[in-house]
Amino acid sequence: MKGLPHRILTAFLFSLVILTAVTIWLRNSDYYLLPLQERAFYPRYDQLKPSGIESHGYGIIGTAMVFIGVITYSTRKRVKRFSQIGKIRGFLEFHIFMCLLGPVLILYHTTLKFGGVAGAGFWCMSAVVASGVIGRYLYRHIPKNIEGKELSAKELDEERNRLLQTLKEKYGLGDTVVESLDKLHAPKADASDAGLLKLFSRMLVTDLAHTQRMHSLHTLLEKHHVDRSSIREIARIANERIVLQQRILLLEKIRGVFHYWHVIHLPFSLIVLAILIVHVGVAVAFGYTWIF
Numbered sequence: 364m365k366g367l368p369h370r371i372l373t374a375f376l377f378s379l380v381i382l383t384a385v386t387i388w389l390r391n392s393d394y395y396l397l398p399l400q401e402r403a404f405y406p407r408y409d410q411l412k413p414s415g416i417e418s419h420g421y422g423i424i425g426t427a428m429v430f431i432g433v434i435t436y437s438t439r440k441r442v443k444r445f446s447q448i449g450k451i452r453g454f455l456e457f458h459i460f461m462c463l464l465g466p467v468l469i470l471y472h473t474t475l476k477f478g479g480v481a482g483a484g485f486w487c488m489s490a491v492v493a494s495g496v497i498g499r500y501l502y503r504h505i506p507k508n509i510e511g512k513e514l515s516a517k518e519l520d521e522e523r524n525r526l527l528q529t530l531k532e533k534y535g536l537g538d539t540v541v542e543s544l545d546k547l548h549a550p551k552a553d554a555s556d557a558g559l560l561k562l563f564s565r566m567l568v569t570d571l572a573h574t575q576r577m578h579s580l581h582t583l584l585e586k587h588h589v590d591r592s593s594i595r596e597i598a599r600i601a602n603e604r605i606v607l608q609q610r611i612l613l614l615e616k617i618r619g620v621f622h623y624w625h626v627i628h629l630p631f632s633l634i635v636l637a638i639l640i641v642h643v644g645v646a647v648a649f650g651y652t653w654i655f
């Protein structure tokens with residue numbers, strides 16, 4: 364799925380996460396905001412305490428969602444036999460959806476009480492979620508082909524040249540126009556010695572300047588009296604060339620950071636798993652078996 368339908372689906376899934384968070388908050392916030400010593404007197408205490416039918420359910424369903432989100436992505440990514448099923452990007456998006464909605468439910472399972480080992484597990488899980496958001500951003504900046512295989516700087520350069528040929532042959536642009544299009548928002552020097560902060564700020568600036576870049580590309584093309592009916596498409600291609608040039612310059616650095624990013628996202632997931640095994644073991648040993 365590409366373009367508008369894909370954006371609609373992403374927005375729908377994201378809204379579902381927000382809607383769930385808001386609905387449960389509106390339903391139970393009176394309880395969550397009570398001081399701990401007063402909670403036992405709340406009318407629905409038996410359902411809302413972490414071991415109560417409702418909150419315990421949030422914990423079990425949320426944990427199941429995280430498991431499903433991790434196992435499906437990991438299996439698709441690592442097991443060769445499944446490498447032909449769907450696109451890896453779709454599986455990653457499913458991973459993100461399940462692993463955002465799951466933790467929201469787990470948050471309500473804790474009823475905002477973060478005591479003991481389970482509390483530590485909750486904070487580790489939060490670190491995994493926060494690192495996930497950063498990782499997703501980095502992942503987006505590492506160009507991949509349709510099968511999800513990372514592209515090399517050479518392949519990206521070839522793609523830039525292919526786009527250049529389109530501008531010249533299909534739209535008949537001369538060297539002067541192409542040069543001024545390239546110069547308009549040309550990324551500054553390479554980033555091999557840039558620190559983490561500089562790297563992120565360059566990525567953010569490129570992303571946030573999209574509208575402004577498109578506007579100045581349009582204005583420049585109008586100044587060169589380019590055929591009005593083609594301006595939109597030419598500006599899109601010229602913008603793609605500028606973004607690609609930025610990606611090429613930052614590629615090695617982003618790959619390096621992404622490699623270290625796994626050091627947080629993956630091991631912290633394993634810590635959460637270890638704590639969860641103890642937590643669930645203790646809960647079951649004390650007879651908290653939910654509806655079973």
Ligand code: HEM
Nearest residue numbers: 413414422423426473476477478481482484485643646651
């Ligand atoms: C990553 C997933 C989970 C996290 C981070 C988590 C975290 C927590 C936290 C912070 C508490 C409150 C501790 C306190 O009283 O201060 C709690 C309570 C509890 N959790 Fe979980 N939980 C998770 C999953 C589960 C699952 C899958 C079960 C199902 C067996 C479960 C069963 C319980 C029970 C029964 C309590 C109440 C314990 C009591 O009142 O003594 N939790 N959990």
Ligand code: HEM
Nearest residue numbers: 429433437459462463488491492495496498499502629632
């Ligand atoms: C509790 C929640 C989460 C857990 C336990 C979790 C766990 C994992 C695990 C184990 C992997 C590695 C899969 C593999 O390589 O086999 C992974 C990959 C990934 N996760 Fe998460 N994740 C969580 C939430 C998130 C969130 C909220 C995001 C984004 C917003 C995210 C973004 C990513 C990305 C981008 C990768 C891909 C890394 C790659 O393929 O190189 N994760 N996650």
